[in-house]
Amino acid sequence: MANEGILTHCEDCKVGLERRTILHQQMVEGELFEIDGVPALVCPRCEATWIEQEAREVIEQILSANRPGGTQ
Ligand SMILES: [Zn+2]
Numbered sequence: 001m002a003n004e005g006i007l008t009h010c011e012d013c014k015v016g017l018e019r020r021t022i023l024h025q026q027m028v029e030g031e032l033f034e035i036d037g038v039p040a041l042v043c044p045r046c047e048a049t050w051i052e053q054e055a056r057e058v059i060e061q062i063l064s065a066n067r068p069g070g071t072q
Pocket residue numbers: 010011012013014043044045046047048
């Protein structure tokens with residue numbers, strides 16, 4: 001249904017995920033970008049994080065706007 005593909009529990013730990021905001025770090029063209037306040041689902045046991053598609057798209061937009069050499 002509408003929630004298809006969205007994880008609600010950790011597949012390893014079989015526990016429910018917590019909705020938190022995290023500091024997301026990503027390497028782009030050799031530079032480390034940090035984006036704070038990214039909404040994610042976090043496993044309270046193993047600390048694994050999942051970023052939902054919606055937040056992923058926002059991250060992509062931020063990264064492409066800050067891409068080195070892409071400021072004209
Ligand atoms: Zn887990």
